[in-house]
Amino acid sequence: xxxxxxxxILKNWRRGSKRSSHVELGRDGGAPPSLRSGVMxxxxxxxxxxxxxxxxxxxxxxxxxxxAVYSRQRYLRPPGAVASDPFLARCIRCGQCAExxxxxxxxxxxxxxxxxxxxxxxxxxxxxxxxLCMKCGEVCPTGALQSISRTRESILEKxxxxxxxxxxxxxxxFQGNTCGVCARACPLGKVAxxxxxxxxxxxxxxxxxxxxxxxICIQMPQAIRIIPNxx
Amino acid sequence: xxxxxxxVSNKAVSELSKHxxxxxxxxxxxxxxxxxxxAMLIILPLLSVYQTYVASHGYRLLSPSGKHFYDVMQFFTSxxxxxxxxxxxxxxxxxxxxxxxxxxISDPLAVLGQIAAAAAIYPAFxxxxxxxxxxxxxxxxxxxxxICPATLLYELNTNLAVWLQKLGFRPGHREFARYLKYFVLxxxxxxxxxxxxxxxxxxxxxxxxGRELYYALALGGFGAGxxxxxxxxxxxxxxxxxGFCRYLCPGGALYSLLGRYRLLRIxxxxxxxNDCAKCNAVCEFGLNPMRDDFGQECNNCCxxxxxxxxxxxxxxxxxTDISSQGAGHLGPKYRKLHLANTNNxxxxxxxx
Numbered sequence: 001x002x003x004x005x006x007x008x009i010l011k012n013w014r015r016g017s018k019r020s021s022h023v024e025l026g027r028d029g030g031a032p033p034s035l036r037s038g039v040m041x042x043x044x045x046x047x048x049x050x051x052x053x054x055x056x057x058x059x060x061x062x063x064x065x066x067x068a069v070y071s072r073q074r075y076l077r078p079p080g081a082v083a084s085d086p087f088l089a090r091c092i093r094c095g096q097c098a099e100x101x102x103x104x105x106x107x108x109x110x111x112x113x114x115x116x117x118x119x120x121x122x123x124x125x126x127x128x129x130x131x132l133c134m135k136c137g138e139v140c141p142t143g144a145l146q147s148i149s150r151t152r153e154s155i156l157e158k159x160x161x162x163x164x165x166x167x168x169x170x171x172x173x174f175q176g177n178t179c180g181v182c183a184r185a186c187p188l189g190k191v192a193x194x195x196x197x198x199x200x201x202x203x204x205x206x207x208x209x210x211x212x213x214x215x216i217c218i219q220m221p222q223a224i225r226i227i228p229n230x231x
Numbered sequence: 232x233x234x235x236x237x238x239v240s241n242k243a244v245s246e247l248s249k250h251x252x253x254x255x256x257x258x259x260x261x262x263x264x265x266x267x268x269x270a271m272l273i274i275l276p277l278l279s280v281y282q283t284y285v286a287s288h289g290y291r292l293l294s295p296s297g298k299h300f301y302d303v304m305q306f307f308t309s310x311x312x313x314x315x316x317x318x319x320x321x322x323x324x325x326x327x328x329x330x331x332x333x334x335x336i337s338d339p340l341a342v343l344g345q346i347a348a349a350a351a352i353y354p355a356f357x358x359x360x361x362x363x364x365x366x367x368x369x370x371x372x373x374x375x376x377x378i379c380p381a382t383l384l385y386e387l388n389t390n391l392a393v394w395l396q397k398l399g400f401r402p403g404h405r406e407f408a409r410y411l412k413y414f415v416l417x418x419x420x421x422x423x424x425x426x427x428x429x430x431x432x433x434x435x436x437x438x439x440x441g442r443e444l445y446y447a448l449a450l451g452g453f454g455a456g457x458x459x460x461x462x463x464x465x466x467x468x469x470x471x472x473x474g475f476c477r478y479l480c481p482g483g484a485l486y487s488l489l490g491r492y493r494l495l496r497i498x499x500x501x502x503x504x505n506d507c508a509k510c511n512a513v514c515e516f517g518l519n520p521m522r523d524d525f526g527q528e529c530n531n532c533c534x535x536x537x538x539x540x541x542x543x544x545x546x547x548x549x550x551t552d553i554s555s556q557g558a559g560h561l562g563p564k565y566r567k568l569h570l571a572n573t574n575n576x577x578x579x580x581x582x583x
Contacts, residue, residue: 089349
């Protein structure tokens with residue numbers, strides 16, 4: 001199992017480092033508000049950590065899950081998931097979504113992501129990405145995962161797991177070698193990921209964030225990753 | 232005693248055993264039901280893993296143990312289905328919320344917890360709980376006795392406590408107020424509403440067991456819920472017998488409330504009762520069947536029926552218990568009170 005060192009890069013974001021320019025969280029609308037502001041000084045950082053560990057992680061689910069976003073791991077919710085707050089309120093932690101998942105993509109949080117998120121499903125695309133079979137939404141009894149029919153149109157319209165972003169400093173095609181593996185892995189084709197000169201990937205508006213491109217990327221660490229959409 | 236008399240008495244004994252009422256076997260049936268539910272919770276995750284193996288079309292890539300597992304599962308499922316990857320989706324989930332051939336059933340507590348957390352009602356989810364609610368209204372807290380996967384472990388835990396007692400260890404027999412669990416239910420709902428997350432899912436043992444069995448069998452490893460459940464087992468041994476179900480379980484509280492005016496309830500026939508108090512000793516929920524005190528918390532588990540030596544406990548269809556029928560007519564107390572008087576009357580008659 002390979003984990004990308006998310007923490008290091010996120011640390012640079014917090015300091016407002018120039019190196020953060022290759023992956024921007026804020027503009028996709030997917031990042032938590034605290035990250036959107038960009039610059040974060042040490043005092044603010046310490047205060048946030050203190051707040052999220054002492055109070056928020058046990059009591060307030062919103063802060064707890066937001067805290068986990070940048071303190072622990074970058075994860076996706078299964079396709080069809082409603083926004084973060086109603087998700088925690090709707091999900092009854094029954095575990096059926098992973099039970100029907102044919103690709104073993106869905107896993108469950110333990111206590112590591114705060115008590116509020118315990119038992120809720122997540123997907124780490126680099127470990128095992130979603131194949132958009134839409135079985136989880138079908139089996140979910142509560143509507144935490146909305147039922148979406150398995151057609152190209154409804155997937156494009158309704159699934160919003162996140163959005164892919166290319167790190168041009170890592171991507172082989174941007175370094176002068178032809179690769180294009182991510183574009184071939186993409187189940188949605190040109191509307192989501194278009195290839196240009198030397199098969200350089202360009203993420204389009206149709207990307208739903210299934211993560212197959214990130215899973216398949218031959219670079220280590222991966223040059224394309226999904227920026228989650230929790231909103 | 233001559234031969235003829237012996238034959239007659241033997242015949243009487245055999246007659247008695249032949250006419251043992253069927254309701255006395257319901258407790259055994261209940262154990263069967265509990266075991267089946269538990270077996271289902273073990274089999275479903277295994278089926279789920281098998282399905283992912285089938286869907287991946289990579290038999291040769293599996294480890295030797297994976298291949299072995301695949302073969303075993305194929306052997307058992309192939310008579311029923313040609314397309315395991317899809318058709319085995321027909322039965323999924325646990326007792327907390329499950330999908331049974333397209334028929335979704337959820338625990339009423341899940342619905343209540345969700346309503347509290349989201350401050351809104353989702354009709355599609357509410358409908359899935361209607362069947363359990365209906366059954367609870369008719370049969371009371373039957374879920375606790377007949378289905379709950381935690382009950383199986385808790386009752387085995389009680390047996391363990393009995394064995395420990397035989398070894399010289401003293402299990403706890405404290406008693407608390409029974410309304411404590413209604414308080415727990417209320418606190419859970421309030422906390423759910425305040426935090427916007429379904430708190431009951433984290434502390435409700437059957438939900439925990441369904442989840443943890445899945446984690447253990449399909450994902451490989453136990454979660455925090457197992458620790459919590461172990462603590463409740465310890466609580467039951469060290470502090471109070473069946474303490475969690477009696478005093479703390481929020482689901483038990485909800486089912487008790489739903490079954491307050493249940494239609495089917497156990498009732499004592501006072502004419503048959505001999506006041507032996509075996510029913511009270513065997514009652515897992517610490518109720519008092521010998522003095523007609525079943526109340527809303529009886530889970531119709533039938534343990535008292537199975538142990539009653541005089542078959543005094545029966546099922547009746549009433550909305551309330553017949554309360555305080557007094558001492559059993561076959562018991563010494565009743566005899567002292569009433570039969571003594573009749574004897575006196577007989578004596579007086581004889582004198583006259």
